[in-house]
Amino acid sequence: MKAILIGAPGAGKGTQAAILKNEHRLRHVASGDLLRAAVAADTSLGRQAKLYMERGELVPDHIVIGMILERLRTTVSDSGVIFDGFPRTLEQARALEQALAPTGQGIDTVLYVDVPQEVLFERLTQRYQCTECGTIYNWGINPPEQEGLCDRCGGGLYQRMDDNERTVARRLQAYFNQTLPLIRHYEATGQLQRIDGNQPITTVTAAILAALERARQAKEQLRS
Numbered sequence: 303m304k305a306i307l308i309g310a311p312g313a314g315k316g317t318q319a320a321i322l323k324n325e326h327r328l329r330h331v332a333s334g335d336l337l338r339a340a341v342a343a344d345t346s347l348g349r350q351a352k353l354y355m356e357r358g359e360l361v362p363d364h365i366v367i368g369m370i371l372e373r374l375r376t377t378v379s380d381s382g383v384i385f386d387g388f389p390r391t392l393e394q395a396r397a398l399e400q401a402l403a404p405t406g407q408g409i410d411t412v413l414y415v416d417v418p419q420e421v422l423f424e425r426l427t428q429r430y431q432c433t434e435c436g437t438i439y440n441w442g443i444n445p446p447e448q449e450g451l452c453d454r455c456g457g458g459l460y461q462r463m464d465d466n467e468r469t470v471a472r473r474l475q476a477y478f479n480q481t482l483p484l485i486r487h488y489e490a491t492g493q494l495q496r497i498d499g500n501q502p503i504t505t506v507t508a509a510i511l512a513a514l515e516r517a518r519q520a521k522e523q524l525r526s
């Protein structure tokens with residue numbers, strides 16, 4: 303099963319991806335995590351990407367596409383994967399389709415976690431993440447039991463460099479300009495399943511699992 307998770311910054315993709323990975327053992331490739339790791343390791347790719355990330359802009363397609371395709375080649379097996387945050391543009395979608403074509407295993411479904419724009423800004427500027435296990439908290443609606451410490455593993459919490467108000471506004475703008483055409487594309491191909499992301503975390507997880515199951519059944523039916 304190959305699925306793409308699409309959603310605006312703050313839609314809860316990261317939270318849901320961590321649950322799917324930790325509790326449902328689904329493999330997960332997140333372009334934002336790969337880019338942040340490259341920045342932290344101060345690689346040449348990381349140095350190029352950092353400038354765009356700090357400004358809240360999308361990193362240019364050629365940098366991101368190269369990074370993800372390399373990851374696909376080296377670590378992603380046929381057993382399945384959820385792409386999180388990639389593709390974000392039509393060009394990235396085409397590159398992914400071309401890369402998967404020779405394997406005969408295309409994208410099975412695209413899950414769009416839909417959250418109203420006014421909710422996104424508030425969520426992002428109140429968000430904290432665990433340095434150890436990646437669990438995400440929100441000091442308004444989902445705070446940790448002990449301030450500054452992760453409930454799951456006791457790791458320290460930090461605020462991402464791009465979750466300040468100015469950068470958040472730019473990131474939302476970039477998303478609505480560049481990613482909405484992608485959503486229309488997957489709507490037209492019939493691959494898009496819309497998930498209401500403005501619900502409690504567990505309800506959203508259940509909706510995602512149900513959508514993945516529908517896609518799995520549709521794939522089985524095509525095979526038989």
Ligand code: AMP
Binds near residue numbers: 387
């Ligand atoms: P995320 O963790 O998915 O919110 O991504 C954080 C930042 O990484 C974004 O604001 C972009 O600057 C960059 N980024 C992540 N994924 C992509 C992508 N597929 N294309 C371009 N830039 C990306």
